[in-house]
Amino acid sequence: MSGRFAASNKVAIVGYAHSQVLRHGDRTLGVQAVETARAAIADAGLGLEQIDGFVSSSLLPSAGGQAAEDGVSTVSSAWLAQHLGAEPRYVAGFDGIGQITGSVGIAVNAIASGAADYVLFHRALHNPAGRYHANPMRQAHGPMQWTAPQGFFGPLAMIALPYNEYLQRYGARRESMAAVAVEARKNGARIPWSYWHDRPLSADEYLQAPMLFDPVCRYDCDIPVDGVAAFVFTSAERGKDLPHPPVYIAGYAAGAPAHRRLPLHWPLDDIIDGGAQTARRLWANAGITAAQVDLPQVYDGFSPFVWLWLEVLGFCPPGEAHRFVESGGIDSDRPDALPALSGGGALGNGRMHGIPQMLECYLQLARRAGDRQRDRATIGLACHSSPHFGGAVVYSAEAF
Amino acid sequence: MTERPLPVPDEASAPFWSAAAEHVLTVARCAQCGQFSMPPDVVCPHCRSSDPRFEFTPVSGRGTVRSWTVVRQAFLPGFDDDLPFVLVDVELVEQKELRLVGRLLDGVNTDLHVGDAVVVGFEDLAPGVAVPAFELSR
Numbered sequence: 264m265s266g267r268f269a270a271s272n273k274v275a276i277v278g279y280a281h282s283q284v285l286r287h288g289d290r291t292l293g294v295q296a297v298e299t300a301r302a303a304i305a306d307a308g309l310g311l312e313q314i315d316g317f318v319s320s321s322l323l324p325s326a327g328g329q330a331a332e333d334g335v336s337t338v339s340s341a342w343l344a345q346h347l348g349a350e351p352r353y354v355a356g357f358d359g360i361g362q363i364t365g366s367v368g369i370a371v372n373a374i375a376s377g378a379a380d381y382v383l384f385h386r387a388l389h390n391p392a393g394r395y396h397a398n399p400m401r402q403a404h405g406p407m408q409w410t411a412p413q414g415f416f417g418p419l420a421m422i423a424l425p426y427n428e429y430l431q432r433y434g435a436r437r438e439s440m441a442a443v444a445v446e447a448r449k450n451g452a453r454i455p456w457s458y459w460h461d462r463p464l465s466a467d468e469y470l471q472a473p474m475l476f477d478p479v480c481r482y483d484c485d486i487p488v489d490g491v492a493a494f495v496f497t498s499a500e501r502g503k504d505l506p507h508p509p510v511y512i513a514g515y516a517a518g519a520p521a522h523r524r525l526p527l528h529w530p531l532d533d534i535i536d537g538g539a540q541t542a543r544r545l546w547a548n549a550g551i552t553a554a555q556v557d558l559p560q561v562y563d564g565f566s567p568f569v570w571l572w573l574e575v576l577g578f579c580p581p582g583e584a585h586r587f588v589e590s591g592g593i594d595s596d597r598p599d600a601l602p603a604l605s606g607g608g609a610l611g612n613g614r615m616h617g618i619p620q621m622l623e624c625y626l627q628l629a630r631r632a633g634d635r636q637r638d639r640a641t642i643g644l645a646c647h648s649s650p651h652f653g654g655a656v657v658y659s660a661e662a663f
Numbered sequence: 664m665t666e667r668p669l670p671v672p673d674e675a676s677a678p679f680w681s682a683a684a685e686h687v688l689t690v691a692r693c694a695q696c697g698q699f700s701m702p703p704d705v706v707c708p709h710c711r712s713s714d715p716r717f718e719f720t721p722v723s724g725r726g727t728v729r730s731w732t733v734v735r736q737a738f739l740p741g742f743d744d745d746l747p748f749v750l751v752d753v754e755l756v757e758q759k760e761l762r763l764v765g766r767l768l769d770g771v772n773t774d775l776h777v778g779d780a781v782v783v784g785f786e787d788l789a790p791g792v793a794v795p796a797f798e799l800s801r
Contacts, residue, residue: 397738398739399740401668402669403670406702408676411739413764413765414734414739416738419738424731424732424750425730427730477733479732530760
């Protein structure tokens, strides 16, 4: 049995839209989603009556325990289809970890199987009022009883433990991570809709930022925002007749953690070993190797993920990513470097989950990146979340 | 009386919290394969038995530090007076990769290293409620 995805390069992205990214939106998230969806459909040269599939992910990724309200703090595909007045044949949502890459897989499968001809894919992210992860919990039920009463709670602790494990194991320094944040913000500053537009970060600012959960400082975390992105997927065949060059999905893979752990306990070896399996499945599924990727967009919701993805995908040797990045290895302005955060990532745009990675692949491969257009952008790769839990999608400008 | 969240024992975890109240660390052990699991599950994660009949078995409480973080912001109530504090990721000696995360009660001015030996300690949060934490072994 071949590992190659049977629908490799048979489905394409043919249009997109992206809202402004704001700390707190001036309009309700659902309104922003409706307008962004309409803009994406128009961008693809289509009408609403042609959109027969809706796919998304709608997790509110806060530890605050807020009750999610569809159309206000999250936007599901069902909500969006209803409020657009669409009549879809297919509606689905992804509810695992690695929301963007997971839901792209569902959209691709829907087109490839014929469940839908044109899928509207979206992600709407909200920044609720108050401290993002603060939770007033006084009783810890279920899985949380094993961690919260002991003081182990929230995504900062989740990433701080494997990050410190990495620093200790490889003799790396947290100061080396400045190069990740500076690179993300440099590129994000060039993106008009980014929360950080025109606001690059200096290494000094990074190093002076307050520590939150050592070795994690403020600028190792993406900032919570309100924002919406939408893309239109269709078959490669139908995509040929549309206004913009289709960007094909060559393949995808998701993580499948091998070990049962405490909630939010992500030991370094789980990430590395699980990530290696994700990468192996990705190359087999897409039918390429790492050497063929000229636009890898690694996930950076927490900066240590950048080092981890670079290593598990084989872009640098294990334990070397800190040196690789610090010596300019991912500098998007150096012709010989790997532009791994050229789209600004989440650190450079705001907490849009894996959207900045996906969008950069689309814009560069469709040659729609404007002033930022890169000469060499044929095969892109967009990651989301952790290598062992999240996933990655390979995009191609050509159907190979 | 602490404002920290208190564990709510359920049918499966009640023996763990009863033992913890007596300052005894127990870990769920599969009756089929004898392997420990933290936290327990409905299927044994080691032998995949769907009838693991987990028993909370006392363990030594000894382990080694695999990682740590210094917590400088609390997202839960009741921890503000303890900030900053250290959380340690500990591998218990009883089984490879049997890991627990808890507070290190020695304070933040501790020179920590991967592999340092620790032993379980308990924090009494309320009458009849104690949660596991760790202390460096001397």
